[in-house]
Structure formats: C-alpha cells, structure tokens
Amino acid sequence: MSEYTAPLADMEFVLRHISGLDHVSKLNGFQHADPDTAVGVLAEAGRFFSEVIAPTNRVGDRVGSILNEDGSVTTPDGFREAYQKFVDAGWPGVHLPEMAGGGGFPYAVGIALQEMFTSANLAFSLAPLLTQGAIDALIEHGSTEQQATYLEKLATGQWTGTMCLTEPHAGSDLGTISTKAVEQEDGSYRITGQKIYITWGEHDLTENIVHLVLAKTPGAAPGTRGISMFIVPKFIPDTEGNPGERNDVRVVSIEHKMGINASPTCVLAFGDEGGAVGYLVGEEQRGMKYMFTMMNSARIGVAVEGLAIGEMAYQKAARYASERIQSKPLGGDAPAAIINHPDVRRMLLTMRANNEAMRAALYDTAARIDIENHGEDEDARARAGERVALMIPILKTWCTDLGVEMASLGVQVHGGMGYVEETGAAQFLRDARIAPIYEGTNGIQALDLVTRKVPLRDGQVVKEYLAEMSGIAADLRGIDGFARSADELDRAIESLAEASSHVGAKMASGEYADAVAGATPFTRMWGTAVGGAFLARAALATQALIEGGADEDTLRPKQSIARFYCEQILPTTNGLLGSILAPADPLFELSNEELTA
Numbered sequence: 001m002s003e004y005t006a007p008l009a010d011m012e013f014v015l016r017h018i019s020g021l022d023h024v025s026k027l028n029g030f031q032h033a034d035p036d037t038a039v040g041v042l043a044e045a046g047r048f049f050s051e052v053i054a055p056t057n058r059v060g061d062r063v064g065s066i067l068n069e070d071g072s073v074t075t076p077d078g079f080r081e082a083y084q085k086f087v088d089a090g091w092p093g094v095h096l097p098e099m100a101g102g103g104g105f106p107y108a109v110g111i112a113l114q115e116m117f118t119s120a121n122l123a124f125s126l127a128p129l130l131t132q133g134a135i136d137a138l139i140e141h142g143s144t145e146q147q148a149t150y151l152e153k154l155a156t157g158q159w160t161g162t163m164c165l166t167e168p169h170a171g172s173d174l175g176t177i178s179t180k181a182v183e184q185e186d187g188s189y190r191i192t193g194q195k196i197y198i199t200w201g202e203h204d205l206t207e208n209i210v211h212l213v214l215a216k217t218p219g220a221a222p223g224t225r226g227i228s229m230f231i232v233p234k235f236i237p238d239t240e241g242n243p244g245e246r247n248d249v250r251v252v253s254i255e256h257k258m259g260i261n262a263s264p265t266c267v268l269a270f271g272d273e274g275g276a277v278g279y280l281v282g283e284e285q286r287g288m289k290y291m292f293t294m295m296n297s298a299r300i301g302v303a304v305e306g307l308a309i310g311e312m313a314y315q316k317a318a319r320y321a322s323e324r325i326q327s328k329p330l331g332g333d334a335p336a337a338i339i340n341h342p343d344v345r346r347m348l349l350t351m352r353a354n355n356e357a358m359r360a361a362l363y364d365t366a367a368r369i370d371i372e373n374h375g376e377d378e379d380a381r382a383r384a385g386e387r388v389a390l391m392i393p394i395l396k397t398w399c400t401d402l403g404v405e406m407a408s409l410g411v412q413v414h415g416g417m418g419y420v421e422e423t424g425a426a427q428f429l430r431d432a433r434i435a436p437i438y439e440g441t442n443g444i445q446a447l448d449l450v451t452r453k454v455p456l457r458d459g460q461v462v463k464e465y466l467a468e469m470s471g472i473a474a475d476l477r478g479i480d481g482f483a484r485s486a487d488e489l490d491r492a493i494e495s496l497a498e499a500s501s502h503v504g505a506k507m508a509s510g511e512y513a514d515a516v517a518g519a520t521p522f523t524r525m526w527g528t529a530v531g532g533a534f535l536a537r538a539a540l541a542t543q544a545l546i547e548g549g550a551d552e553d554t555l556r557p558k559q560s561i562a563r564f565y566c567e568q569i570l571p572t573t574n575g576l577l578g579s580i581l582a583p584a585d586p587l588f589e590l591s592n593e594e595l596t597a
C-alpha cells in the first residue's frame with residue numbers, strides 16, 4: 001500500500017464549495033477547465049503521486065542527493081525515472097498559462113496538485129516549485145526572446161529553475177548582497193559571486209538548469225533598490241535553443257541538513273573562471289520589484305508544505321492508532337486500539353481539523369489569485385488582490401508552523417515508534433522544520449503583516465474581512481448544535497479586532513517597537529481565527545447540501561470537524577491577546593550581555 005492517499009473528497013469539497021471553482025472556471029482563459037474536468041484531473045493526479053512519487057520519499061531521505069568529485073550531483077535511486085514520468089504525463093504545466101506551454105487550468109486547481117506532490121515527497125516537490133518561480137518571473141518580466149528560449153522548456157519540466165538570492169552575509173536582508181553583474185558589449189552580463197543554500201542548484205534530473213540570480217551592477221543604489229535580476233543558464237542555449245556551452249557556474253558543496261535530504265541545497269560559485277554569462281531580466285535595479293511579483297505563489301507554495309506534511313502526518317498517525325493495541329480505555333475491560341483513548345482522539349482530530357482549515361484557506365486564496373489575474377471586473381480584481389496581500393504572510397506563517405506541530409503530534413501518536421526512524425513519522429518532522437525558515441522567515445512574515453498589510457487601505461482591508469467573518473458567525477448560529485461554535489468564533493473575531501486596532505494604532509503613532517513586539521502571536525491569532533471562519537463556511541456549505549437532499553452520512557464528518565475546531569482550537573486565539581497588547585520594553589530590559597550571560 002502506498003504511504004500516501006490523496007484526500008480527493010476534501011479537495012473537491014473545498015474547490016467546489018469554498019474556493020468557488022464554478023465561478024473561477026468561467027473566468028477568461030479557464031473556460032475549458034470546468035469543475036468536472038478539474039476533479040477528473042485531480043483523481044488521475046492522485047493516483048500518479050501516490051503510485052509514482054510517494055515511493056521515492058523514504059529512499060530520498062535515507063540516501064539523499066550526493067555531490068560527486070566532478071561537481072555533478074546524483075539524485076537518489078528512482079528520482080530520475082519518476083521525474084521523467086512526471087514530465088511525460090504533462091503534470092508540471094497543468095496550471096501554467098497556455099502561452100507558456102501549460103494546460104491553462106486555474107491556480108486553484110494547481111494548488112491541489114502542488115499539495116499532492118508535496119505530500120508525496122516534499123524534498124522532490126521543491127524542484128518544480130522553484131521552477132514555477134522562474135516561470136512566473138519570465139512571464140511577467142522576461143523579454144519576448146527570453147520567453148521564447150526558456151518558458152516552454154521550464155513549463156514542460158524539460159529544464160528546471162532555481163532562485164539564487166541568499167549569500168553568506170545576506171539572508172533576510174538581501175539589500176547587502178555582493179554578487180556583481182557587469183554589462184558586456186554584446187548586451188549580456190558577467191556575473192561573479194557566491195550564493196548559498198540554493199535549492200536544486202545542481203542535479204541529474206534534466207539536461208539544463210536555469211538560475212535566476214540577484215546581483216548588483218556597478219554604481220547601483222545601496223540596499224534592495226540597487227538589485228537586478230539575471231538569467232544564468234547552466235548550459236547557454238545555442239541558436240536552436242538547445243543546451244550549448246557550459247556556463248561558469250559550479251557547485252562548491254551541498255549542505256548536510258536535518259531534513260529534505262533528497263533536495264540538493266547547494267553553495268554555487270558564479271564566475272570562478274572569469275564570469276558566468278547572465279542575461280538581464282527587465283531593467284537594471286528593478287530586481288527586488290520583480291521578486292515581489294512572484295512571491296505570492298512562492299510563499300503560498302511554501303505554506304502548502306505545512307498542509308502537505310500535516311496531511312501525511314495525519315494519515316500515518318490515523319493508521320497506526322487504529323492498529324496499535326495498548327491499555328484498557330477507562331471503564332473498559334480489555335486493551336483496545338489507541339484510537340479509542342480520548343487523548344489520542346484529541347491529537348488525531350487536532351491534526352485533521354487543522355489540515356482541513358489550512359486546505360480551505362489556501363485553496364480560497366489561490367482562487368482569489370486567479371480572480372486578481374483573470375477577473376473582468378476591475379473592482380473585484382482589486383479586492384481580490386488586497387485579500388491575497390493580507391493572507392500571504394498569515395498563510396506562510398500559520399501553515400508552516402502548523403506543519404511542524406502536526407508532524408510532532410504525529411510522532412506523539414506513535415509513541416516510541418515515532419521517535420525511531422523506521423516508521424517514517426520522524427522524517428515528516430525533520431522535513432517540515434525548514435518551511436518556517438525559507439521564503440522569508442516566519443519572523444519576517446509577521447513583520448510584513450504588521451507593518452505593511454494591516455495598514456492596507458487605511459486598515460479597511462482588515463475591517464472588511466472582520467465584518468465578513470462576523471457574518472459567517474451569525475449564519476453559523478442558525479445550524480442546530482453550533483451555538484457554542486458561533487460564540488467562540490465571535491469571541492475570536494473580537495480578540496482579532498482588538499489586536500488589529502492596537503497594532504494599527506501603534507504603527508500610525510510611530511511606536512514601532514510596541515507594534516511589532518507581538519507580531520508573531522498576532523500572526524498566529526489571525527491564522528487560527530481565519531481557520532475557524534473557513535471551517536464555519538464548510539459547516540454552512542455542508543448544511544445547505546444536506547438540506548438540498550445530499551447524503552447526510554457522507555457530509556456529517558465535515559460538520560463534526562468544524563465543531564471540534566471552533567470549540568477546541570479557536571479559543572486559543574483569545575489567550576494570545578495579552579502578549580500582543582503588552583508593551584515591548586520587557587524585550588529590551590536586559591542588556592545583550594545580560595541576555596547572553
């Protein structure tokens with residue numbers, strides 16, 4: 001039996017009843033992607049990722065990708081064959097635009113495929129994820145010639161892409177990068193410098209790799225304003241567009257990590273032999289702006305990692321809990337499977353409810369990205385864009401933190417068998433730990449939420465969302481048995497409103513330390529509350545289906561999960577309020593010497 005079964009029923013439920021796939025598929029360009037076709041594609045994809053990709057996960061962890069003496073990198077057994085099948089089946093481009101050689105499905109559908117690949121093998125899924133970043137950049141900002149040379153090869157998976165941002169002294173603060181780019185007479189540039197931690201920076205899956213590199217030109221403005229973006233192919237395409245001369249970019253080393261071992265995380269040297277050939281994307285000194293245009297899908301892609309690992313952890317834990325016999329339940333007379341013990345049920349329900357909440361929030365945001373990019377109504381596009389902007393730091397932080405916590409709960413359900421490596425539960429925890437770190441650490445995301453997103457349209461974007469959530473709580477009260485859930489949702493919204501207006505006021509009055517001191521609990525509060533609102537919407541949609549004559553037995557679990565979330569998880573939001581409202585001074589009361597003594 002495969003380690004992974006795609007949660008198709010919940011995916012379909014969310015796409016149809018939360019993300020509004022019916023509406024999205026009518027948007028310009030998506031007409032051929034009607035919901036029934038999309039659901040059929042997902043069923044086929046579920047089989048593929050379960051049967052072809054999931055079996056590579058354990059060997060990928062155990063063996064990892066290996067750097068050879070000649071500077072090449074060998075991926076674990078089975079990866080090359082599985083990748084080729086992925087390409088041959090056309091999976092890389094399903095949701096990419098047709099102009100790039102993709103299938104033209106909405107991102108709302110693409111995100112479900114991304115979840116499947118990531119659940120099946122997180123380390124492996126990073127190769128197409130990073131490639132997607134390069135594709136987005138070229139679609140938005142590449143020249144016609146660059147698009148003709150690179151887009152189709154990337155969209156079909158024939159080549160992969162990387163994002164080369166980080167340097168040893170420049171992580172969260174990319175303004176300090178020192179990689180240089182000097183223009184040549186032929187209009188190309190010579191790139192010199194070192195990048196670290198480059199995901200899938202070298203490998204044996206494809207004939208070429210397209211690096212997108214951030215660098216500074218001579219005399220560029222200081223800080224992030226002076227950054228430019230360059231295409232640096234491993235093999236420079238010849239006049240036919242095929243891989244030609246080897247470029248001056250080499251792997252110095254690959255990192256030994258606590259997880260995602262199959263993903264080669266490379267130190268790359270550009271220009272050891274005089275300068276790597278690079279091609280400017282767009283205009284000089286606009287690289288950071290270009291980065292921002294592709295950050296939405298990149299950050300959602302990393303947020304999906306939290307959900308994908310949470311789903312795997314849950315599936316494994318649920319199987320184990322049904323089989324492991326241990327202890328008599330209180331009042332029982334014989335040892336039972338541990339799934340019968342209240343604390344184990346609490347762990348399993350926490351995992352399942354958080355996963356369903358994350359899936360709803362992520363897919364809904366993906367659908368709003370579709371509306372932002374393809375909607376015909378200007379106002380609807382603008383509103384969708386604002387909501388997406390607000391949600392990005394919340395999703396990146398909440399989902400990736402939950403991924404770690406759900407993986408940890410998965411270990412706990414297994415007892416000692418979770419801590420030893422043979423069950424695989426420990427791998428999920430090790431793999432999940434990177435997601436709160438890369439693609440902007442969660443601390444940086446929390447800063448983004450407080451300093452840039454809460455103030456959007458003078459705080460109106462937040463106010464409108466809070467009002468929408470209150471409407472959902474009022475509707476929820478109308479379902480029998482949901483009064484307590486509705487109370488909890490109302491209380492969570494009140495806490496969120498108080499916290500948001502506090503943070504907004506501190507920002508407006510320039511008391512920045514007080515505004516950001518509680519940024520991390522503030523972001524968690526948002527995530528947890530938003531999760532409650534989404535599961536309340538799921539309960540309402542389920543109720544409407546039941547009242548319309550749909551099979552109650554199939555739908556009832558969705559309502560139970562929503563109730564569990566509202567009654568057991570939502571109340572944690574209120575406990576965060578104190579630490580958000582507290583002033584910053586205790587953080588600075590100790591001197592650095594005292595703090596490190």
Ligand SMILES: Cc1cc2nc3c(=O)[nH]c(=O)nc-3n(C[C@H](O)[C@H](O)[C@H](O)COP(=O)(O)OP(=O)(O)OC[C@H]3O[C@@H](n4cnc5c(N)ncnc54)[C@H](O)[C@@H]3O)c2cc1C
Binds near residue numbers: 197198265
């Ligand atoms: C496995 C792996 C894969 C990666 N893949 C890529 C890749 O493909 N391409 C790429 O370019 N990079 C990649 N990275 C790099 C990754 O994006 C960085 O590690 C990340 O941005 C953090 O930078 P840093 O490690 O220098 O940490 P630092 O920036 O030094 O941060 C350390 C800590 O300080 C906090 N901090 C820093 N500044 C602030 C602030 N202003 N306010 C509050 N807190 C702050 C951070 O939140 C963090 O907790 C990868 C890293 C790893 C480990």
